[in-house]
Amino acid sequence: MKSIAEIEEAIIADFSFLDDWADKYNLLMDLGKELSPFPDEFKTEQYRIQGCQSKVWLKSHLSQDKKVVLEADSDALISKGLVALLVKVLNNQTPEDILHAPLNFIKEIGLDSHLSPNRANGLASMLKQIRMEAKVYAQQTASAQ
């Protein structure tokens, strides 16, 4: 399993070949399409991330080897791409690693405008939600020990 930093590096490399904003967005949307299918029955308020203009759903669980397993979907292509990016980087990592990842790649691939406090942009909300869930898992693990 690659580390978060290693995956980030790979993504930065993929995006760095592209000068054109259109190509970047196309790549982003392609990443969205690579997400494993998200069952319709979980597309409910319970799994919805608040603060996105489009609908974004996120579901996680802790695997037997204490890694956070992430599943996600969105009804908009770009949001789906954004959440796919996060899933790509953070899926199957430990809660602690997720909580401590600086995630500089977002800036480096030029998508940091999506991190603005503007509620229409979901990236900040998505990240917040993933970190919140990671925190819960981290506490569970800690108290179980």
Next chain:
Amino acid sequence: MKSIAEIEEAIIADFSFLDDWADKYNLLMDLGKELSPFPDEFKTEQYRIQGCQSKVWLKSHLSQDKKVVLEADSDALISKGLVALLVKVLNNQTPEDILHAPLNFIKEIGLDSHLSPNRANGLASMLKQIRMEAKVYAQQTASAQ
């Protein structure tokens, strides 16, 4: 009995001799001191003019020959001078004459800053009150005929 316009002329003449603002204010305050005494028992909310920073009282009645008789007082010297000016010009005039007087003298003697909509300045409120009472008398007279 002099007309409103004639009294205005006289006042304009009195003020026009004075270049200095201090002299004007002194004259104004002197006019206030010339007001006939206003009985303390009438210094009540009923006779108080709203909208002045100082307390200004005004009492009027219609004389037998259908003229408006005005009495006034204030606890501040300048307000007293201002209301005295109005009394000097409008006392013992008919309701109609009061209602139609353009009262240009206020501007000509350089006191029009006291006519601003600023509620701290009573001149506008005083004038409004006098005109309101004149209107009532005018209606009474009209309906009595």
Next chain:
Amino acid sequence: MDIAAIRQDFPILSRQVNGRPLVYLDNAASSQKPRQVVDAMSNYLLYEHSNVHRGVHTLSQEATVRYEQARATVAKFIGASKSEEVIFTRGTTESMNLLAWSYADAFLTQGQAILISEMEHHANIVPWQLLLKRRPDLRLLVCRIHDNGTLDLEDFHAKLADQVGLVSLTWTSNALGTINPVNELVEAAHNAGAKIALDAAQAVPHFNLEVAKVGADFVVFSGHKMCGPTGIGILYGKLDLLEQMPPFMGGGDMIKEVSFSGTTFNEVPLRFEAGTPSIAEAIGLGAACDYLTNIGMDQIAAREQHLLQVANQAISEVKNLKIYGEAPDKAAVISFLIGSIHPYDMGTILDQYGIAIRTGHHCTQPLMERFQIPGTCRASFSFYNTEEEIALFADALVKTSTMLNR
């Protein structure tokens, strides 16, 4: 109308966004500001500022005069009969809340209803919902709309008969562009013994309101949508109604006398303007009224109708484009969806082309529900937009939908 000269008054219109000339088609969310408005505010703040109303010194008197002049300018601009009928608030939203707490709570009686419609902005929905929480004896009725975005007048008249004490409707819909038949609505409301409030947030920037002639009891709007500053808006009310209404907020300037044994309240309009008001903003709004008057509201209305036609024509070629809101009487607003493309994707990619439109529910979630859509893309035009901008917009629309339809 010399559009080139007018555009010089709005420096932002010469900006680049994402390396392209900005095409600002989000005017319904907020209009841009001409120099004249900003200069009026800056001059006031830098050279003339002082608190209003209570000071005897020159600066305070000057500020009071300017503030009250702005009130008179707004009154004249909307065709009110008296300045005192114009109350300064923060915007449409505060005006509606004031109406709910001061007018509706005090004057609506058990069992009476407030009648709104499916096309209302949240500002004309949520205040009533909050009121009903405190006053469960009141009811909220919702008039249906037709598929083309016009009010269902049959439903309106039927519901109006159901003990309606207050009608509160939008004059012009921000999401659909529909201009409602206010003369008919006002007459019907009054015949039914109800008062009527009109949300003119999307009306006042675009045509002459003539509120006294229309006869509405209350009219509310925001400064920032009519070339004015943020932080200021208006509640217009008929004087005899305002005079009967209890205060909304308490504090300085709205009182006559304060004592611990009892407090009396000031006259209208000051009764409703508690605390230090938004002085510079009121002055800015006055300047905005002057600016629009100088161009001429009739000219503005004609120009915007022209732009609407040009835009409708320009986008008519775009495949799978569906317009929401096709009222015959319509403001220069186009709400649309293209195929199954999500508005968020559309807006994000259009932004890359320098095109600023609004996407989402436009604070009209119940309306979106009515049409069973998550939201729309909305292009809204102002007199300072150009035919060239519309061409750029249409062109970007084609490219964007191609990109998103892959």
Next chain:
Amino acid sequence: MDIAAIRQDFPILSRQVNGRPLVYLDNAASSQKPRQVVDAMSNYLLYEHSNVHRGVHTLSQEATVRYEQARATVAKFIGASKSEEVIFTRGTTESMNLLAWSYADAFLTQGQAILISEMEHHANIVPWQLLLKRRPDLRLLVCRIHDNGTLDLEDFHAKLADQVGLVSLTWTSNALGTINPVNELVEAAHNAGAKIALDAAQAVPHFNLEVAKVGADFVVFSGHKMCGPTGIGILYGKLDLLEQMPPFMGGGDMIKEVSFSGTTFNEVPLRFEAGTPSIAEAIGLGAACDYLTNIGMDQIAAREQHLLQVANQAISEVKNLKIYGEAPDKAAVISFLIGSIHPYDMGTILDQYGIAIRTGHHCTQPLMERFQIPGTCRASFSFYNTEEEIALFADALVKTSTMLNR
């Protein structure tokens, strides 16, 4: 502190009034504005404006970033622990009304009391009186003050024991200058199980607040008294309290989902900012915080204490001058009367000398009643005032009282 350079930032200070150089000593009513603040607003309005929060296009995102940055700047300026604890309102008055309707109405229970004092501004009296009209089961208690203008702490502790749910006191009195012992007050309130709100309208312009350290539950103030624009103010609240509070006004931006079957509300702080906010004004307030921070609040406090001493000294020679408010810990405010001269006369004649002071009840009528006076003359100083201005003031004071004592 380079006063000459600082005064260059405030062009109004070079104005003439009635043919004399303006001496502006009405800072407690409203401060003047430096270019930096006005420029920040103008730049925003002319080059960067767009509605915030819901737009996906660049301008809207930029505006949102600036608006939220302003919130963070204010939070840091007052020593709040989190940006979300800072809510933008129109000013102190709206903040207090929000507290009354949202906090007090929701959390105070039958028989509980709100404890204020005799030295409160109407903004901290009338909202509670209005609340009590709707909630006659609540009570308003008034803490006495001593003749020197300090709080009667014995009375405070006694009244606090009488089922007080909320203490609401001024941090600094606008009419007397008294700086209240907030640390002691906060501790006592909390020990009594009460929450405490502080009216910092006259505190925040003059010294470092450190709200988190002081531990007050709520702190309210206005932008226009701290070199900021009109139309903006703050409600600071501890996050856990704010999160429990119901909304005050309804409309756009404060909702999560709106439907006719039920509406849910947004998170703090947006829950309390219904409608399009005062964006330019928030940005201006942020710039004002930056401006004051650059000079240094400790320097400002020291400078103003110095000016207060100079002024006290300068007017000590004026015959029959009586000062109201002689607390040992006092802001740079002098309220006074000279013999039986009416404050209105005093203010009017001083204005002829170019001196701007405030006269009247200063929105503290119960306080004037307490001292059995119709009002006072109030000179209030800001860091940008000079020793020369104080000399002009003292000189004019002598001339004016001679003229009015004839």
